[in-house]
Structures are given as structure tokens and as C-alpha cells.
Amino acid sequence: MNNLAPELTSTKAVLSLGLLCGLVLAGCGPAEQGPPAEADLILTNGKVLTVDENFSIHDTVVVDEGLIVATGGASLLQSYSAPEVVDLQGKVLMPGFIDSHTHIRGRPNHYIDLTEAGSVVEIRQLVEAKAEEVGAGNWVTGYGWSEDQLTEGRRPLRDDLDAAAPDNPVILTRAGGHSAVANSMALDLAEVTPDTPDPEGGVIERNPDGSLNGVIRERQGIVSRLVPEATPDELVDSLEVNLNNLLADGITSIIDASKAPAEYAMWEGLYDSAELPLPRAALQFQWHDPPAIAAVKARVGEGNEFLKIGPIKVFADGGFTGPAAFTTEPYRDQGDYRGYLDMPEEDLIAHLNEIHDAGWQMGIHAIGDAAIELVVDILAGALENNPREDHRHYLNHFSMRPSDATMETMAQHGIAITQQPNFTYTLEGRYVENLDGWRLQHNNPLRSPMDHGVTVAISSDILPIGPMVGLYAAVTRKGMTGAVYAEEEKITIEEAIRGYTRTGAWLLFEEDVKGSLEPGKYADMIVLSDDLLTIDPERIMDVEVEQTWLAGRLVYTSQ
Numbered sequence: 001m002n003n004l005a006p007e008l009t010s011t012k013a014v015l016s017l018g019l020l021c022g023l024v025l026a027g028c029g030p031a032e033q034g035p036p037a038e039a040d041l042i043l044t045n046g047k048v049l050t051v052d053e054n055f056s057i058h059d060t061v062v063v064d065e066g067l068i069v070a071t072g073g074a075s076l077l078q079s080y081s082a083p084e085v086v087d088l089q090g091k092v093l094m095p096g097f098i099d100s101h102t103h104i105r106g107r108p109n110h111y112i113d114l115t116e117a118g119s120v121v122e123i124r125q126l127v128e129a130k131a132e133e134v135g136a137g138n139w140v141t142g143y144g145w146s147e148d149q150l151t152e153g154r155r156p157l158r159d160d161l162d163a164a165a166p167d168n169p170v171i172l173t174r175a176g177g178h179s180a181v182a183n184s185m186a187l188d189l190a191e192v193t194p195d196t197p198d199p200e201g202g203v204i205e206r207n208p209d210g211s212l213n214g215v216i217r218e219r220q221g222i223v224s225r226l227v228p229e230a231t232p233d234e235l236v237d238s239l240e241v242n243l244n245n246l247l248a249d250g251i252t253s254i255i256d257a258s259k260a261p262a263e264y265a266m267w268e269g270l271y272d273s274a275e276l277p278l279p280r281a282a283l284q285f286q287w288h289d290p291p292a293i294a295a296v297k298a299r300v301g302e303g304n305e306f307l308k309i310g311p312i313k314v315f316a317d318g319g320f321t322g323p324a325a326f327t328t329e330p331y332r333d334q335g336d337y338r339g340y341l342d343m344p345e346e347d348l349i350a351h352l353n354e355i356h357d358a359g360w361q362m363g364i365h366a367i368g369d370a371a372i373e374l375v376v377d378i379l380a381g382a383l384e385n386n387p388r389e390d391h392r393h394y395l396n397h398f399s400m401r402p403s404d405a406t407m408e409t410m411a412q413h414g415i416a417i418t419q420q421p422n423f424t425y426t427l428e429g430r431y432v433e434n435l436d437g438w439r440l441q442h443n444n445p446l447r448s449p450m451d452h453g454v455t456v457a458i459s460s461d462i463l464p465i466g467p468m469v470g471l472y473a474a475v476t477r478k479g480m481t482g483a484v485y486a487e488e489e490k491i492t493i494e495e496a497i498r499g500y501t502r503t504g505a506w507l508l509f510e511e512d513v514k515g516s517l518e519p520g521k522y523a524d525m526i527v528l529s530d531d532l533l534t535i536d537p538e539r540i541m542d543v544e545v546e547q548t549w550l551a552g553r554l555v556y557t558s559q
């Protein structure tokens with residue numbers, strides 16, 4: 001499925017010229033004696049990580065009409081002239097990050113971003129302030145708290161929220177989205193009482209005395225279904241800001257997961273009229289609403305270089321924050337509990353085959369080793385029944401290391417991964433709680449699938465969104481406590497950068513136009529405060545994005 005829009009035809013023409021030039025590099029451009037060729041922009045005197053096939057390093061990049069026309073040495077300054085010449089002062093210039101699994105949303109007024117919250121006390125203050133802002137009786141919602149980041153080392157509970165907002169229904173979703181805590185008013189409105197049985201696939205947590213502590217795992221929809229829908233205006237304004245913020249993290253392209261088809265119209269409207277610069281985006285639609293999917297399917301191939309429809313999303317299991325990942329062995333100290341599939345196995349088989357047979361690409365959520373092995377078996381079967389070249393189906397997350405046989409099958413059938421090494425760092429507490437021994441050590445494996453010949457892209461799943469955490473964990477295999485998990489799963493910083501740029505472009509069928517700094521590709525580039533290749537790995541998380549260029553335009557600067 002190549003969704004390059006008609007507008008890209010001209011890009012492709014430039015691309016072929018650019019590639020010809022690229023072959024002769026510094027000698028490319030005008031004839032030796034002729035005047036320098038005109039370009040829009042030259043960045044020079046840098047350490048340019050092209051992230052091309054050979055990870056070549058140059059010092060100069062020439063840009064014209066939003067595309068790279070040449071990379072090479074300072075001699076390019078004789079071959080090209082441009083009204084804007086940037087002296088990089090030796091700093092690293094590299095391709096913008098491609099976050100191949102993320103979730104960016106517009107947020108309603110009643111929403112609080114809790115991803116940076118550092119204590120339960122702070123959460124209480126934020127809830128109190130928001131309750132005052134929206135007025136008594138109105139909902140307060142939030143997302144992103146994690147007990148691992150809270151100084152109290154515990155989750156916010158019903159009592160905390162009751163104290164902060166006694167007169168507002170409140171529900172706050174944990175980072176990862178697999179559980180949430182609600183206050184008494186919200187539970188009352190949802191008619192969730194101590195006598196309510198656990199919903200199928202979920203848990204209503206209770207205190208030892210049988211009272212509710214406010215936490216609901218996996219099926220928090222029993223409360224959040226009551227939250228009123230936001231108006232399109234409030235959503236689109238904050239969506240624009242949230243997307244624009246990605247540029248400050250050096251992210252110039254995303255695959256955004258689990259969208260409802262109806263949201264595509266909002267994104268299209270935004271991308272048509274945005275006042276702020278926005279990264280390039282591909283939206284994944286979830287296969288839970290076949291009629292709506294059919295409507296979107298009619299539009300595959302539409303889109304342009306900034307917004308397009310991405311691979312179809314299917315959930316095979318849950319996550320480790322619930323926990324609901326589907327594992328082959330029982331969880332640590334939880335009886336025979338092994339998590340569960342998100343849908344009956346027959347349905348999963350039917351859906352994956354149906355989507356494959358329709359000719360679509362899939363990005364499938366699979367976290368537990370049992371879910372991973374099952375999905376790989378189903379995909380291998382679908383590919384054997386109906387072989388398809390270049391399908392680029394991939395598993396998202398791959399948080400447990402499956403059997404070697406499964407990785408061999410993946411390599412054989414070209415089934416790829418988008419992996420979140422940052423989970424090793426931020427979700428360490430969850431893994432320690434639920435896993436043990438070898439499977440704990442090998443969480444979020446990188447080296448083993450790569451050594452088996454599996455293509456591995458790297459993404460954030462917004463835990464957190466900044467790419468430096470993922471790069472750090474990929475090369476150190478360290479959790480938040482500093483403990484190292486299966487050192488043999490480490491990859492090099494070059495491999496990690498490749499996974500966060502070039503491989504993401506491949507997942508998008510866009511390796512011809514982005515993911516590296518090569519002639520003919522979009523001039524989507526970032527300047528870093530430090531050199532990722534030489535910095536002490538312990539300092540990677542301190543590296544800052546100083547500039548972000550999108551299609552040759554400076555769209556973010558830290559100065």
C-alpha cells in the first residue's frame with residue numbers, strides 16, 4: 001500500500017535527479033567552471049548524520065524547495081549558493097525522529113495532562129484547580145499518572161480525589177491507558193458500588209474491607225463512558241498545539257494509533273488550516289467498526305506528504321499496567337493468572353486474515369509472549385494462504401521475548417516490529433511486579449529479534465514522548481532504578497537512531513522520501529545540543545533538540 005499522493009509525483013521526479021547527484025556526491029551540481037547552483041538553504045560545518053545505508057557522516061547539507069539536493073563536504077559551498085547559510089558550529093544534524101507508535105489527541109477543557117506529575121499531592125492540587133475552573137458538577141478527567149513517578153510511591157486513590165474535588169466527578173487514567181482511578185461522585189454516577197461484579201476482562205479494585213479504592217483496571221469505560229463528548233472546537237485547538245509540541249522533541253513524523261475513522265475528518269481539517277507547523281502524520285484505524293472502516297477503505301491512497309491513512313490497528317492483548325498482557329507462563333505471584341486476549345482467538349484469526357486479504361498493512365498490538373506467538377502464527381498462516389510481497393505487517397510493542405522459533409518465523413515472513421525501549425525504563429516497576437527471571441530480564445528485546453533478521457523500528461507510545469529516553473534505554477538497557485536488564489539485548493546508538501528514523505520511514509512505505517538525509521528526501525532535520533555518537537550513554541537523556549527543520553523550514557528553536 002503506497003499512499004503517496006499525486007502531489008508527490010513532482011517529488012519523485014526530483015528524487016531521481018537527486019539520486020543521480022548523490023552517486024557522485026561532492027562533484028554533483030553545476031559544471032566545474034559554471035556559477036554555483038541556486039538553492040534555498042545550506043547548513044554547513046556540522047556533523048551530519050545522514051543515516052543513509054552506510055550511516056555516512058558529512059558536514060554540509062543543501063536544501064531546495066523543501067528537499068535535500070546534496071550532502072557532502074564543505075566543497076558543496078563552491079557548487080551551491082543560497083540566501084540562507086547556517087553555520088552548525090560542529091553540532092550534530094540528523095534526520096527528524098519518526099515516532100512509529102504514538103497517540104496524539106485533542107483534549108477537552110476538563111482534561112489534565114498528568115504525564116509530568118511528580119506526587120499524589122501535586123495531582124490533588126491539579127484536580128482541585130481544574131474542578132474550580134470547570135465548576136461544580138462538571139467532569140474532571142486526566143491522563144498519564146504513574147506511581148513509579150510519584151514521590152509517595154503509590155497510586156492516587158478515590159479518597160485523594162474526593163478530598164480534591166468532592167463536588168465533581170473525576171476520572172484519571174494511568175499512563176499506558178490500562179487502568180484509571182475515579183472519585184466517589186464518578187463511581188456513584190456510574191452506579192459502581194462495592195457490590196458491582198467485576199466486568200468481563202476487568203477488575204474493580206476493593207480495599208480489604210470491601211469498599212472501593214477507586215481503581216478500575218482495563219474496563220474503566222464503565223465510568224468514563226459518562227464523560228461528555230468535547231466540542232470539536234476545543235479538541236482541534238488543543239490537537240494543533242499537541243502536534244506542534246512534537247517538533248520541540250525533534251519528532252517530524254508519527255504513526256498515530258487507534259483512531260476512530262470519524263477523527264480523520266478533524267485531522268484533515270486541521271492539516272488544511274493549521275496556523276502552527278505540524279509534523280507529518282499517518283493515522284492507524286482500529287478494526288472494531290467494520291462499516292466505518294469500509295468508508296475509510298474507500299479512501300486508501302488518498303492523503304499527501306503531511307497526512308495520510310496508515311496501517312490498520314488490531315489489539316491482540318492488553319498491557320502490563322493493567323496487567324492484561326497475555327503470557328505463556330503465569331504472572332509473578334498471581335496464581336495462574338496469565339492475562340488474556342483482547343478478543344476470542346477465532347475472532348483474531350478472522351480479523352487478521354480479513355485485513356490481510358483486503359490488501360492492507362497491519363500494525364498489531366501484541367505485548368505478552370503468548371499474544372506475540374499467536375499473532376505471528378496467524379500472520380504466517382495468512383501469508384502462506386495468500387502470499388503478498390512487501391506487506392510490511394508489524395507487531396507493535398513486542399514487550400516480551402518470544403521463542404526463537406517465533407522470531408525465525410517473523411524473519412522468514414518479513415514481519416517487523418515497532419518496539420519501545422523506553423518501556424524498559426519507565427515501566428520497570430510494572431515488569432518487576434508481574435514478571436521474573438529470564439522473561440523480566442529480556443523485557444522489550446532489541447538485539448535478539450534484530451539478530452534473527454527481524455526489522456525493528458523504535459517508537460515511544462508517549463511513555464514519555466521524548467525520543468531520548470528510548471535511545472538511552474536501547475543502549476543501556478537500564479530501568480528507572482538503574483538496574484540493567486539483559487545486557488545482551490543492547491543495541492548500538494547508531495542502530496537505535498536508525499530504528500527511530502530510517503526504519504520508521506520503511507514502516508510507512510516512505511523510505512524513498514524520508515528517514516535519512518539523502519538527496520531527494522524531505523529536509524526534515526534536527527540539530528542536537530550534544531553528539532549522540534560520542535556522549536557518555538548515561539547523559540543521553542540530557543541531550544536537547546536545539547532546532548527542528550521541517551521541509552527545509554525552521555519550525556522550532558530552543559533559543
Ligand SMILES: [Zn+2]
Nearest residue numbers: 101103257461
Ligand atoms: Zn499505544
